Amino acid sequence: MINSYQTSHLDSIGSFLAMDIFSLAQKLEAQGREIIHLEFGEPDFSPPPEAAKSVRECIETQPARYTHTQGIEQLRINITKKYSENYGVQIEPQQVLVSNGSSLLLFLSVLLLAKPGTEVILTDPSFACYENTIRIAGAKPILIKLHKEEGFQLNLDELRKKITSKTSAILINSPSNPTGVVFNPEVMKGLAGLGIPVISDEIYADLSYEESPYSFLSFSDNTIAIHGFSKYYAMTGWRLGFMITPIEWMSSAARLHQNLMISANDFVQQAGIAVLQNSTSYCESMKFEFNKRRKYVLNRLSELGMNLGYTPTGAFYVLYKYRDSSKSSFNLCKEVLEKTGVAIAPGRDFGLGAEGYIRISYANSMENIEKALTKIAETGLL
Numbered sequence: 001m002i003n004s005y006q007t008s009h010l011d012s013i014g015s016f017l018a019m020d021i022f023s024l025a026q027k028l029e030a031q032g033r034e035i036i037h038l039e040f041g042e043p044d045f046s047p048p049p050e051a052a053k054s055v056r057e058c059i060e061t062q063p064a065r066y067t068h069t070q071g072i073e074q075l076r077i078n079i080t081k082k083y084s085e086n087y088g089v090q091i092e093p094q095q096v097l098v099s100n101g102s103s104l105l106l107f108l109s110v111l112l113l114a115k116p117g118t119e120v121i122l123t124d125p126s127f128a129c130y131e132n133t134i135r136i137a138g139a140k141p142i143l144i145k146l147h148k149e150e151g152f153q154l155n156l157d158e159l160r161k162k163i164t165s166k167t168s169a170i171l172i173n174s175p176s177n178p179t180g181v182v183f184n185p186e187v188m189k190g191l192a193g194l195g196i197p198v199i200s201d202e203i204y205a206d207l208s209y210e211e212s213p214y215s216f217l218s219f220s221d222n223t224i225a226i227h228g229f230s231k232y233y234a235m236t237g238w239r240l241g242f243m244i245t246p247i248e249w250m251s252s253a254a255r256l257h258q259n260l261m262i263s264a265n266d267f268v269q270q271a272g273i274a275v276l277q278n279s280t281s282y283c284e285s286m287k288f289e290f291n292k293r294r295k296y297v298l299n300r301l302s303e304l305g306m307n308l309g310y311t312p313t314g315a316f317y318v319l320y321k322y323r324d325s326s327k328s329s330f331n332l333c334k335e336v337l338e339k340t341g342v343a344i345a346p347g348r349d350f351g352l353g354a355e356g357y358i359r360i361s362y363a364n365s366m367e368n369i370e371k372a373l374t375k376i377a378e379t380g381l382l
């Protein structure tokens with residue numbers, strides 16, 4: 001007999017509520033309802049044309065093989081150039097490891113730095129998978145609350161109070177999913193000064209609209225930086241991401257990666273090379289559009305009396321605190337979806353600290369955003 005107890009050790013690993021909203025939205029779509037999707041952080045633009053061109057050429061002319069576990073050397077060289085040109089950080093190709101998306105690399109970086117039973121400090125709210133990833137790796141997530149009243153900035157005094165002899169790493173994400181906040185560089189310097197290894201998820205680094213993009217590596221080399229092609233390069237489904245570690249940690253990282261993945265897809269890595277070499281103006285024009293939408297969303301929300309109470313300047317999200325705090329964010333999102341056909345993400349996905357909030361993604365057309373904001377405001381639910 002097959003018993004579900006067999007997998008009960010994974011019962012504490014939660015699913016994404018935004019996925020549940022998406023499933024409900026799909027059901028409504030199947031019944032003929034028009035749905036506007038603002039629940040996911042997925043660019044609505046096509047990937048840079050160089051990506052598809054390179055894959056076509058690659059498949060026609062070369063057999064796809066395993067690559068070096070750290071990734072094709074030319075791609076790693078292009079990544080070092082990106083870090084030098086965009087963030088003023090000098091790294092070596094031997095410090096780069098490429099994989100199929102940055103999600104796996106988040107897990108790998110926690111495995112790498114956090115021995116089972118140790119503690120990893122992270123923010124609340126933060127990206128939905130962080131807490132689960134830390135638990136799966138056998139470490140303990142320790143949360144520091146970010147406050148809307150402080151612009152969702154990292155508070156170093158609160159962070160210091162959470163450090164114990166068991167702390168093995170601090171996981172940060174700037175610009176942040178779900179707040180869209182860029183952490184203050186001065187605070188980053190202070191964080192670097194604590195001398196604890198930092199895992200810096202910088203997948204939105206290039207989508208910083210008011211400040212110059214930075215990498216945490218410019219503050220400390222005691223860092224694993226994680227980045228990828230899903231957001232700024234609009235290549236979510238291509239599954240291409242990379243991590244940068246000190247040389248001293250790479251042998252362990254590469255062994256882990258060999259065992260878990262062998263290597264990332266050959267031709268997708270070739271597409272990564274083509275994109276890094278030739279797509280800057282294409283990507284900058286997407287960024288320009290995201291910024292236009294961001295400004296529109298901020299103005300429109302305030303016109304509708306839905307003030308955010310802070311200013312998001314990066315990524316493509318805003319986190320909004322709705323009025324009726326007795327309602328769970330999941331139920332509220334369900335109700336909004338049923339009444340308006342607009343799908344948004346429940347704040348609870350991003351930690352207990354974001355319960356009472358909803359996350360709106362502006363990775364959708366201006367026309368859809370305009371319609372969606374008016375519709376959700378009209379419900380009076382928010």
Ligand SMILES: Cc1ncc(COP(=O)(O)O)c(C=O)c1O
Nearest residue numbers: 041101102103127177228230241
């Ligand atoms: C903060 C953050 N990190 C990582 C990821 C995952 O990116 P990838 O597609 O490279 O796995 C996401 C996706 O939404 C994200 O928001």
